[in-house]
Amino acid sequence: MTSRSTARVRARFAAAVPIALAGALAAGCGGGETPDDTASTSAGSGTSTGTTTPSATSPSPSATASATASPSPSGEATDVSACARQTADALTEEQALGQLLMVAFDTAAPRTALDDLIADQHVGNVIYLGGWEGAARVKETSTHLQAxxxxxxxxxxxxxxxxxxxxxxxxxxxxxGFSKVPSAKVQAQMSSNELTAAAKGWAGELKAVGINVNLAPVTDTVPAEIGRANEPIGKFARQYGSTPATVEKASTAFLKGMIEGGVMGTVKHFPGLGRVENNTDFNTTGITDSVATTNDPFLAPFTAGVKAGAGLVMVSSARYPGLDPTETQAMFSKPIITDLLRGRLGFDGVVITDDINAKAVRSIPAARRATTYIEAGGDILLTGDPESVPAMTKALADKARADEGFATLVDASVLRVIALKERMGLVTCG
Known part of the structure; x- marks a missing residue:
């Protein structure tokens, strides 16, 4: 692939995501205190190459970051910092596509399991799955990954x-090293101040081992009459409550604590899994919410989370015919991601999939999952199957070469991811 610094790609990127900042671009843009190609990969004190851990988990905007504006109708970012723009422009196409991937690291895998994917596929994000025991092990693994x-x-x-x-x-x-965090239903019994303080403490535990994103809080509302019959959420008491008001109050308190503790929060599973019957991870049927509309009160906790500063919104793989008459699953639906989430709710941050390797979508070839998701307005593809990565990156690259409109969407997604990393202190300039 050619460099993203070619005039054609730069012009397309500029047209897709204009900058509202005046003045010259900052020089010396790049990652915050990151290793170079000769970095040691040995586990150490939880930092890369012996440096102190960058303030990567601090969600406060950096001095160079501008506030984001409302998204355009096409879902493209319309106002980001010069630093984020310059950093994104400097990436090769392969590195840019890698920023759109989050790959699972299973607890049973060897520490070097993802090294080749990061080096060869330029994977820019990792999720811990499978149940990890002990802070020391997680910290050593985070150090190795960042290296x-x-x-x-x-x-x-x-x-x-x-x-x-x-x-x-x-x-x-x-x-x-990790607290026994109570269920969301128990958390909801705390006052807002108590829950925020508790979540800030839990965030500190994550930050200490190198975790900078929590894929929480759950902002799904499970009606009381459904309760435990709701397999993905209610069965495990993952919901804060049975009314949007209860969910909104507790989830935003949790989110506030995470952010104050230096870990970016994620609201999920947009536009809500509280009324579906089955779990999309394991089922292809019973995953339709026939009640949700654009005026659904169950959207309120998501809107509140966006306003409270959530850097990511996770989108589900369920179906919502009242939001998309074609019954396209949410993560592949432009009416749901671009029109509703980005347009109506005004979210200009990073949209991430629920596991794009879930059974609900596995019959769709991995390549088509990747391209359809970006076309819908999404950003990061989270996959529990590392082996699916090459097919997805190749599909994104091939379609971007052939379709300038799709390339524009890719560029916009990359910029949103870089802007989030700048907000978190992972990217700095100057």
């Missing part, structure tokens, strides 16, 4: 390292 984010692999831009640390039964990080 792979070299100049040749990711342009020196650190990885988003994520975990599902909701509480209750959904805690990927357990054992010594």
């Amino acid at each position: 792979q984010a070299t100049k040749s692999a990711t342009a020196g831009i650190p990885l988003l390292l994520a975990a599902d640390q909701e509480g209750g039964e959904v805690r990927q990080l357990r054992g010594e």
Whole structure:
């Protein structure tokens, strides 16, 4: 592939995502305190190449970052910093596409399991799955992973390292060094101040082991009359409550604590899994919410999470005929991602899939999953199957070469990811 710095790609990128900042671009743009190609990959004190861990998990905007504006009707970012723009422009196409991937690291895999994917496929983000025991092991693994984010692999831009640390039964990080975070239903019994303080403490535990993104809080509302019959959420008490008001109050308190503790939060599973019967991870049927509309009160917790500063919104793989009459699954639906989430709700941040290798979508070839998701307005493809990565990156690259409109969407997605990493302190300029 050719360099993204070619005049044609630069012109297309500029047309897709104009910058509202005046003045010259900042010089010396790149990842914050990242390793170079000769970095040691040995585990150490939780930092890359012996440096202090960058303030990567601090979600406060950096001095060079501008506030984001409302998205355009096409879902493209319309106002980002010069630093984010310059960093994105400097990536090769391979490195740019790698920023759109988050790959699962299973607890049973050897520490070097993802090294080749990061080096060769330029994977820019990782999620811990499978239940990891003990802070020391997670910290050593995070150190090793960040050491792979070299100049040749990711342009020196650190990885988003994520975990599902909701509480209750959904805690990927357990054992010594990690609190027994209660379920969302129990968290909701705390006052907002108490929950924010508790979440800030839990975030500190994540930050200490190199985790900079929590794929939480759950902002799905499960009606009382459905309760545990809702397999993905209610069965495991993952919901904060049975009314949108209860969910909104508790989820935003949790989110606020995560952000104050230096870990970026994620609201999920847009536009809501509280009314479906079956779990999309394991089923292809019983995954339709026939009630949701654009005026659905169950959207309120998501809107509140966006306003409270969530850097990511995870989109489900369920079907919502009241939102998309074609019954296209949410992660592949432009009416749901671009029109509703980005347009109506005004979210200009990073949209991430629920597992794009879930049974609900597995019958669709991995290549088509990847391109259809980007066409719908999404950004990061989260996959529990590392072997699917080459097919997805090739499909994105091939379609971007052949379709200038698609290339524009890819460029916009990459810029949103880089802007998020800048907000978190992973990308700095100057």
